[in-house]
Every structure is written in C-alpha cells, then in structure tokens.
Amino acid sequence: MTKRITISLPDDLADEAQRSGNASGYIAEALREQRRIREGMAALERLWGPGWQDDITEADTERANRLFDPAREVA
Numbered sequence: 001m002t003k004r005i006t007i008s009l010p011d012d013l014a015d016e017a018q019r020s021g022n023a024s025g026y027i028a029e030a031l032r033e034q035r036r037i038r039e040g041m042a043a044l045e046r047l048w049g050p051g052w053q054d055d056i057t058e059a060d061t062e063r064a065n066r067l068f069d070p071a072r073e074v075a
Helices: 011-019 023-048 058-068
Strands: none
Touching: 011 023
C-alpha cells in the first residue's frame, strides 16, 4: 500500500530526486536507509552499551569521513 504525501525539499535535493527518474522511489529508499542506520546504531548500543561511541577518536572519524565522502582524498 502507498500513501501520497507532499513534501518540500531544498532545491539541490529536489533536483537530485527528480534526476533519479523516480523521485518517490528515490526518497523512499533514502528513508529506508535512514531507518537501517538508526536500527544499526540501536543494535550497537544493545551490543556494547550506552556511550559505546565515546571511545571513537577524531582520527577514526576522519578516516570514516574519507571512506564515505567520495569528494575527499583517501589516504
């Protein structure tokens, strides 16, 4: 079942969704990905307890940023 909704997006995101050829599918997939991330983060907290991310260093964060941001150089 689907439900029609109206949303407003910043111009750059609206353009990106429209370029996909299926804006509804594109946005639905983005929302599913956000849900997957939230569920994954909750699983990590259940596994290692609250505050598990406190031990992540700035170097770890920078390395992750390089891996997940194609515009950055990978060292």
